[in-house]
Amino acid sequence: MESEVLSEGHRPVRNNELECPVCSKTFDNLGQLNHHLDFDHGFDGDESKGGNGTSSGKFISQGEESLEADNKRVRHQNKLMIRNHWKKPSPEHQNCHVCKRPLNQINGCINCRKCGELFCKMDCRNVMRLNANAEYDPLNGRWVNCCYQCFIRRDGYNDYGSVVDLIDQFKTLRHKKNEDKKLMQLQLENRLVLLIDGISRILKKNGNGVFMSYRVSKEISLLERTVTAWKDDRAALNCPICSQSFGLTLRKHHCRLCGSIVCDNKTTNCSNQVPLAYLANAATDLPFKEFNPQTVDKDYSIRICSQCIHILYVGRKFRRDIEQPASILLARCESIYNLSQVISNIWPLLNSRLEEIENAQKQNASPNPALIAEATKLRKKLLRAVESYNILTRQISSMSPRNAAQKKIQQSFQIASSIFITEKILKLKSIPIISPRVNENRGSNESTPEVQKLSDIVFNDLTIKEIKVCREELMVLKEQKFLVESMIENAKKQRKFDEIAVLDRNLLELKGKIEEIQNRLGEQGFH
Amino acid sequence: MFQFKLVLLGDSSVGKSSIVHRFVKDSFDDFRESTIGAAFLSQTIKIRDTSSDSTEDTVIKFEIWDTAGQERYKSLAPMYYRNANAALVVYDITQQDSLSKAQNWVNELKNKVGDEDLIICLLGNKLDLCDSSDNGDKRAVMTDEAKVYAEEQDLLFYEVSAKTGQGVKDVFQSIGEKLYQIKKEEMLSKKGRQAASAKDSVNVKLQRPSTNDPTSCCY
Known part of the structure; x- marks a missing residue:
């Protein structure tokens, strides 16, 4: 909560007064504003993800704004929901509209928020979303009680639930996200081209001399910082990918493409030193001008975080795999x-x-x-x-x-x-x-x-229908055989030997009949 | 002790199993599951021989096959009504078409078995649903209608309630008496023939009559 007020703090601070960023109400101190935001606007959730470490943070912020606006609208409406269509308890309306039970303390006495009729507790149990004019509003409405008739008459109601078409909404969101992703990829690609071309140029210019190495590394590091702005070391406390905190053993490293600070943990694989040749060969569609895999020192590699590798190379690898003929x-x-x-x-x-x-x-x-x-x-x-x-x-x-x-x-x-x-x-x-x-x-x-x-069209002189009948009969007989067998077991346990004799006779009869039908069915029986 | 094979037939959910359980265990279950295949139960009753001079009761044992009423198990029924001494054809007095199903069973029995000695008893169940005056009469089959049919076909006829137990015992008692009567006549005629053919033969009774006494070791 605190971080939220701070991040938006630059706007309200005016004439020593604090202005609510949502409803423009003014407050004397931060505590009051905080309280106001928490209780009147419902910001007591965990929405403090604005300071996202990666550069994708700015894309998310728009979505959050619209969410806030939604929340505001909904809460605003709650207070204003009309009630003038509500029926009042009167001699004509003293029984439930549906079950005609008298409305009293025990049965309850509730208005259906939609039609306004009076119902007992049991008949006004359904809930639906209504807006301020008591109209059905599946998106922004507030959940209120209503009667069964209103519940089933609303638009899009089905026995298996209501249908709300969110496809368009989903499409726009998805489109936006995809655009963001493409933009991000384009940005990273451009940076990669700049970086690789620049490094190749520097390496070519200076040759391979040992005493040049200091100047070369300095030049390269300068180039790296111009390609992408490195994040401030002091602000980074945890690795944004694996969330482990940095320290003596876990050192900070800058990703040369996105500039964020990541760790170099071998198990989580958050960042890696990748040779330039690999990077260029895996993305041959990019327009490298100076890069020549034969001349460039193959050992030279740059640090890239796993997220950038994912964005740049997963799609490429997939496309290449598809092009190859299947095994x-x-x-x-x-x-x-x-x-x-x-x-x-x-x-x-x-x-x-x-x-x-x-x-x-x-x-x-x-x-x-x-x-x-x-x-x-x-x-x-x-x-x-x-x-x-x-x-x-x-x-x-x-x-x-x-x-x-x-x-x-x-x-x-x-x-x-x-x-x-x-x-x-x-x-x-x-x-x-x-x-x-x-x-x-x-x-x-x-x-x-x-x-x-x-x-x-016969089998063993039986038509298909006869076979069906015979199979059914066989099944019933087998069931009965099983039943009689269990009856015999029971009778044995209870020492009813005269019953066993009767059952045994029946079992023999059943077995005979089963055999007869099986013979008749021949190959079409169960095996 | 005489043993008689008895089979229950009828449409599904008319209450065959309930009648049997009322007779055998004197219990009733409101939520009985439908029978699978055919169930076997046995019960003994005592019959007082009125014609003979002995005052001793005769014990007869019923081997009851309670068949499933569902169409699927129809093919099993012949196995159980064959060689049966008595058949109870049950219908539901609150369901008109269960009576026509029962009539089908009666016809099938008469056609397939064709035994003069087979006792068929037409049984209307669920009497408890009809005579309660306050809850409305659900009767769909009039007593007279079924009775006339039973007399035409020479069947025994009863209306019972497995739920209250009304009439159930009487049905089995009267069937037992009738079966006993038939058996006795048969034996008498056999004896007569035997006596006529071999007057001097000595009859040795090998089988000791079972006591049916739970305390006895030969129970």
């Missing part, structure tokens, strides 16, 4: 992904065709040959896709990864494809073969189904 593994992974998309797209199509055929079959209508041909084509396509999926999966698992990242990608693709296979390929088994002749080699994917008759 074989990644190419395979991409094609396997495309294949999985193809397979999942064909599924619903094929299923709908099969359903149409089945429906036609039910109505004993003559089969549509085009439909069946299409279904056959789709099935072929699906099988081919699944086959190549299998091949690709095997290829990916047989590859030897070059680094840890590739190994991770390989592993996750192996997991994903195994899940995909168990999901889809198992379903593949339940696709009816469109010809009974290929029933024998159903297991292999090379089957070439040909349509002969509509009624051929």
